[in-house]
């Protein structure tokens with residue numbers, strides 16, 4: 216399993232970091248078997264697994280429930296768990312209590328927090344407590360309502376400079392990695408060279424130190440909206456749909472179960488069965 220130091224080394228040596236989300240035992244197992252460097256238990260689980268409209272409905276208990284399942288499925292992979300909406304914006308004590316609970320109960324190796332501003336001090340607090348922190352800048356799904364939706368961020372020189380300043384502040388506060396979401400590729404490149412910690416992009420171009428995608432988007436599992444910046448690497452929904460239809464038809468037309476699926480009673484027992 217890799218450590219925070221390995222990620223730093225990968226950045227220095229120009230080896231890209233591959234990150235994927237996972238939300239349960241089987242997805243974690245598959246991600247680990249594929250050799251992901253990092254598994255993220257993203258609060259995107261609210262949308263892709265629980266069917267909510269946004270990540271705002273996700274609770275700390277949801278994250279713990281899914282984080283534990285992921286840990287059971289991927290014992291040898293570095294796991295990051297998202298702190299969900301509202302769980303790290305109260306007092307330092309409240310934030311620490313939620314973070315410690317999540318970190319301890321899931322057995323994750325790091326927690327991820329969205330934003331800069333007052334979150335910078337929370338990054339410092341958790342890091343000083345001994346919890347490795349991944350920062351998250353650019354498009355912040357938990358704050359999408361404030362900026363009027365899921366929009367590309369950092370498109371003007373001023374906004375881009377602000378994001379670079381935020382990235383530096385995250386690094387200074389102790390974050391060991393930064394996720395940047397939905398920003399122009401030029402800014403993805405610029406922010407990656409502005410900090411010495413690895414920058415992982417999603418919708419941020421090819422110039423970042425690694426990439427992260429949502430499991431369900433990557434293999435087209437489910438039928439939710441897939442954003443422009445996603446590449447679908449397999450179409451599992453079609454496979455699963457075909458399999459399920461074949462099962463239903465086999466039940467209806469009696470071709471399932473077959474002889475090889477059944478259990479057999481001895482002849483002498485059969486006599487008493489029918490009187």
Ligand code: KIV
Nearest residue numbers: 236257258259394427
């Ligand atoms: O929740 C999530 O899946 C994320 C990634 C998109 C970075 O935060």
Ligand code: NA
Nearest residue numbers: 257258259297
């Ligand atoms: Na997230």
